[in-house]
Amino acid sequence: MASPKRVSKLLAALLATASLSAAPRAFAGDQAPPIIRDTEIEEILHKEVAPVIAASGLNANDVHIYIVGDNEINAESAGGQNIFIFTGLLEETENPNQLIGVVAHEAGHISGGHLVRNEMRDAGMKPFLLTMGLGILAAAAGNGGAAAAAIMSAPQMGALGSIGYSRSQEGAADQAAATSLEKAGISGKGIVDFFDKYRYEEVFDNARRDQYFIDHPLSEDRIEALRRRVESAPHYGETDSAEAIKAHELMKAKLAAFMQAPQLTFNKYPASDTSFIARYARAIAYYQATEPQEAVKQIDALIKDYPDDPYLYELKGQVLFESSRAAEAEAAHRRSVELKPGAPLLLINLSQCLIVEGKPAQLDEAVEDLHKALGIENGDDAVAWRLLSQAYDAKNMPGEARLAAAEEHFNLGQLRDAKSFAMRAREMLKRNTPEWRRATDIVLVAATPEDVRELSRADSGQQ
């Protein structure tokens, strides 16, 4: 075990974020399960599923895939074009083809328009409309990304569990999946194999069923209808490439190593296993076991063999940062950014080190990098907003700092806090600047009618 760390006050505040934000980092609204963000995993996932999403008639750039850090076997579509895949389901897929099949099925629910009706019926009309209203207002205010974030952090995320599609919707989504898989030249074998593995769930009552099969009820007839369809498709014999299979295994191993007890990782990947994935998973497990020195040693050995892998530097930076070695962490994160320029999460990691080190030039660089990352993510990153707020505070720019804090809470769907930070930002910022107007927009979006009256009285008093 590592000895207790001596940390500065600012570092302690940052660590409160970082303890959740270990790459893959997870963050959540008040009640939502954590959404996991990790550049490497997102890249693998996107590469796997983009072709079938495009073939389903949806725009792969408009469809947001969120990884939910939860061991439950579940995947849901929600709020227009968002697909939530639980890590429990990811871990259960034996190969890319199975996961692609599940995503094709979810895309079938989206393109079939099954979602809106279900959400209104089951998730409750009022919160759904409230969130969509926020999304529309946020989009009008030039921050479209907040819409998806509000959806994922809103209470109805919890209600998603009870969506439940009808038998005819299941059949339609299966048929749509088979069509888009074939169109993309991908076998439908995986989705049938995946469902087949859970065929026994059909006989359970809901209390014993996995959530995914409560919402997407399996039946013998359903599986057989799908099997007949995909087996007759010309591309049924297509298989995953060796490269895709390896990437899928890496994604599963990385997620498991971050989410499980380290001992489970050490059991699965004993030291005798010298494959890249095993070494990578063990390095993460040492980090999870609070053995940073051993973790860094293992990562350095990996870097020696794979010097161009940006994610090894990212992991090293993460371990060093949490060991209060910010300057060394900065060097590692800087290398990850060099190897993978323009990846927002890598820029955010680097910024976090720069803020802790806190020299004026470093703070300037952090602000610049955070704005760049937020630009790429369409403002949809609460952690980046929080760091930006800290950077502005360190630069003695309290109005900008309050505005960034307002953005952070707005992004998490915490409207009361968003409003109060935005009100304070308005008092500190110069009137009629873009920042002051943005603060006003947030107040208006998050305000009650009474707030709006008060605001207009206050503003007219200042004219």
Ligand SMILES: [Zn+2]
């Ligand atoms: Zn379904």
